[in-house]
Amino acid sequence: MKLFKCSNCGQLVYFENTHCEHCQSLLGFNADDLQMTSILRAEDTFWMSKGNSGIRYRYCANHEYGVCNWLVPAESESPFCKACALNRTIPNLSKPEYIQHWRVIEFAKHRLIYSLLRMKLPLISKAEDAEKGLCFDFVADGHSVSNERILTGHSNGLITLNIAEADDIIREQTRKLMDEMYRTVLGHFRHEIGHYYWERLINNSADLDAFRQLFGDERADYGAALRIHYSKGPSEEWRAHYISSYASVHPWEDWAESWAHYMHIVDTLETAYSFGFSVDPRGIQTAAPLRTEIKADPYRVKDFDHIMQLWLPLTFTMNSISRSMGLQDLYPFIINQRVQEKLTFIHNIINKNGHSSYMMVGSQDLLML
Incomplete structure (x- = not known):
C-alpha cells in the first residue's frame, strides 16, 4: 500500500x-x-x-x-x-468482543478493496447483480438453529468469514493444527477473492484452456480432492510445483493461493516503492542479485519478470530483519519457476481485465450474526 x-x-x-x-x-x-x-x-x-x-x-x-x-x-x-456496501452480514453488535473482531476484519477487508480499486478490476455488489456480484458474510459459530460450525470460504460471489479468525490466539492455534506457514485475516480475503475472480475472469473465457495448462483441469472432483488431501496429506513433491501445500489440493485452490500471493507481492512492493526502498548489501557477493532499487509502482509494471527481480531482494531483507527480532520469516515461501509462471499468468489476466469501470450499490439491509 x-x-x-x-x-x-x-x-x-x-x-x-x-x-x-x-x-x-x-x-x-x-x-x-x-x-x-x-x-x-x-x-x-x-x-x-x-x-x-x-x-x-x-x-x-x-x-x-x-x-x-x-x-x-x-x-x-x-x-x-464502497467497501462497507459489500457487506451482507455483520457480527452481532450487542456483543462487545464481536465489535473488536469486526474491526480487525474490516481493516483487512478495506485493504483488500483498496488493492482491487488500484487494479481497476470489475467490482460490483450482489445487491446490484445477484449473479456476478460480490458480498461478504461475517458470522460466528453457532449463529443458526443447527448450531453449525462456520467455514471460511467462497461460493458464487459470497465470501464467508468466521469471525473467530480475528482472534489472534484462535487463528494461531488453527494455523498450527492445519500445519500452515502463514495465516492472516488479510490472507483469507486475498485467497477467497481469488476464487471470485476465477469465476469472473477465467471461467467460460478464452483464457480457460491456458489456465488448465498451468493449473490443471478444474473439472476434477473437488470434494474427492479435499478428502484425499486431509486424509493422506500433500504429495512430497508439492514444493516443486506449488506455492503452498494447500495449493496442491485442486486447480481452484492452486489459483486462489497463487492469486493471494500475487496480491501479497504487489501490495508489499507498493509499500516499499512508496518508502523509496533500496537494497545494497555491503561486502556480499552472491550468485543471485540482491542489489535493487524499487523505482517502479508495481501496479503499473507490465512485465512480471521485473516485479520478481524486485521481490527476491526485498523478501530476503524482510526475513533477515524479522529474524533479527526473533520472529519467524515474514514471507516464508519459495517461488519456484512453475509458481512464477502461474503468477505471470495472473499478472497478465489482471492487466487484461483491469480497466473495467467498477460499480457499487446504494444502501442495503444488513444481517447481524
Whole structure:
C-alpha cells in the first residue's frame, strides 16, 4: 500500500487513521481518488474536504462503530462507503468482543478493496447483480438453529468469514493444527477473492484452456480432492510445483493461493516503492542479485519478470530483519519457476481485465450474526 499523509499539515498517517496525530485534523479516506483527506464539520452536518471545499462528504455509516474511516459523497443515497456496501452480514453488535473482531476484519477487508480499486478490476455488489456480484458474510459459530460450525470460504460471489479468525490466539492455534506457514485475516480475503475472480475472469473465457495448462483441469472432483488431501496429506513433491501445500489440493485452490500471493507481492512492493526502498548489501557477493532499487509502482509494471527481480531482494531483507527480532520469516515461501509462471499468468489476466469501470450499490439491509 502507498503512503498517506494528512492533507492539512503533510504528516504521514496510516491507512486506518481517523485523525492526524500532529495537527489533530479529522481524516477520511476518499475511494474516488484513493487519498486520505482532512475534513471539517459543515453547518449542515455533512463533512467538507479541506483540500477541495467544493465537494461535501460524510463518513460511512460504519464509522460510528470504529470499523471504517472511508468517506461517502454527501449526495449519495447509500449510507455506506464502497467497501462497507459489500457487506451482507455483520457480527452481532450487542456483543462487545464481536465489535473488536469486526474491526480487525474490516481493516483487512478495506485493504483488500483498496488493492482491487488500484487494479481497476470489475467490482460490483450482489445487491446490484445477484449473479456476478460480490458480498461478504461475517458470522460466528453457532449463529443458526443447527448450531453449525462456520467455514471460511467462497461460493458464487459470497465470501464467508468466521469471525473467530480475528482472534489472534484462535487463528494461531488453527494455523498450527492445519500445519500452515502463514495465516492472516488479510490472507483469507486475498485467497477467497481469488476464487471470485476465477469465476469472473477465467471461467467460460478464452483464457480457460491456458489456465488448465498451468493449473490443471478444474473439472476434477473437488470434494474427492479435499478428502484425499486431509486424509493422506500433500504429495512430497508439492514444493516443486506449488506455492503452498494447500495449493496442491485442486486447480481452484492452486489459483486462489497463487492469486493471494500475487496480491501479497504487489501490495508489499507498493509499500516499499512508496518508502523509496533500496537494497545494497555491503561486502556480499552472491550468485543471485540482491542489489535493487524499487523505482517502479508495481501496479503499473507490465512485465512480471521485473516485479520478481524486485521481490527476491526485498523478501530476503524482510526475513533477515524479522529474524533479527526473533520472529519467524515474514514471507516464508519459495517461488519456484512453475509458481512464477502461474503468477505471470495472473499478472497478465489482471492487466487484461483491469480497466473495467467498477460499480457499487446504494444502501442495503444488513444481517447481524
